[in-house]
Amino acid sequence: MTVATKSLLSNCADCPIRHRAVCARCEADELAQLEEIKYYRSFEAGQTIVWSNDRMDFVASVVSGVATLTQTMEDGRTQMVGLLLPSDFVGRPGRKGAAYDIVATTDLIMCCFRKKPFEKMMIDTPHISHRLLEMTLDELDAAREWMLVLGRKTAREKIASLLNIVARRQPTFSPHGAVVFDLPLTREAMADYLGLTLETVSRQMSALRKAGVISLQGNRHVTVPDMARLMEAAGDDSDGGHLI
Amino acid sequence: MTVATKSLLSNCADCPIRHRAVCARCEADELAQLEEIKYYRSFEAGQTIVWSNDRMDFVASVVSGVATLTQTMEDGRTQMVGLLLPSDFVGRPGRKGAAYDIVATTDLIMCCFRKKPFEKMMIDTPHISHRLLEMTLDELDAAREWMLVLGRKTAREKIASLLNIVARRQPTFSPHGAVVFDLPLTREAMADYLGLTLETVSRQMSALRKAGVISLQGNRHVTVPDMARLMEAAGDDSDGGHLI
């Protein structure tokens, strides 16, 4: 399995992405260590980065683009179990292999760290390891919230829940309080995340559009005039706040 | 959210349960620390131990009995997101509140540790914190595996998957290679775990019985004459092995 969550690493000037800070105490020498073991990789849309059960000798942070974690049964049924957006972390410190397929759904740049030295650094600097626990707990929260979506929500609610999550991760507010964002997934990928068929996803998107809850510019750009209505459609009882 | 996974703590002689060892290096003084902050609590079947969003000032290990973690929507739809069997750990170090309802489904004894001192100990003894990360990663694996079950498996496969999991946790082999075990859940609780209704659970259990895949003694005792057939019914492609 792969941890994928809010950023792990400190801001580093030459890194094209703003890694959120590990914690206030981050020291220069830690960063220096990180610099030494760091490298970048880029992938094309559709490319599989790691196959399930393959050896995986790095951990990484998404710089730009979108990747997914998916599980596939022998008969081809697939379920997406994680969505990796910029600043998300991916990797299983302490594990040799990947538990899921990792696939780039758009062109993708990742900032990778060789696993062995990264693990060594974890041991040397406890608060990185502590931060990693925090992140993994967040991931577990997200996975369990998704279990409710998969197990108990209707198709309409599932779609709305997904739009909510994506919107919250890349908010671009248009003039009048509407929310505009990119939907970086095909209908099929959405279906795989939601445990639906792509036809049902398409129908429900159309239904939300006809109901005026969302409007679409092309297939990938979404405008939500009133977030509250979308969250209502999602059956969402979360206040958006976080228990800490 | 609550971490719930394979045991955290070392074997301690006066503890009725064999906590699996944190690691070989466990020291006497750590155990002494643990002893100081440890206490037991017992609950009756049906009792709610913690309500979602409540303050939760302890972490704990299940000694005997079964508890569940569940999420509930305003309209009453509920989804179980975790099943706590003996030796499982529950609690969110570093978080103030509980993210889910924790309910005892049988009479239950838990071995609790006050959270503040436990967290302090985590900081002082890095390998406990390390072990906790391991456990959380296991939980995340389990949650994601369950996402596949919820999103893509049929009712029949869901039932078989659940029986598989429960059977693996408390294996009692009867004379001829059959597996006999206790099913510590009502049909309703099974339904909540599987994203089904209790009627569907009951029908599928009957179907598996009529197909000879399982046999039932009373409502709670299950015999599986041939595990391979059950795993086939579960659509399970796992080899039972663990990537480490």
Added chain:
DNA sequence: TCGTCTCATTGATCCAGATCAATCGGCTCG
């Protein structure tokens, strides 16, 4: 011994979403 309570089973019917199938629209490439 008999109510009663809880949990489980079984039947009849319904419907949300799957499946099968046709069409559309934008894009790239010759």
Added chain:
DNA sequence: CGAGCCGATTGATCTGGATCAATGAGACGA
């Protein structure tokens, strides 16, 4: 410009599981 392709939409039909409803089977206390 047209052919081919890929993803999205929309329609028609089917079906697995939900829903509504009745019955059964232990367990327990009066």
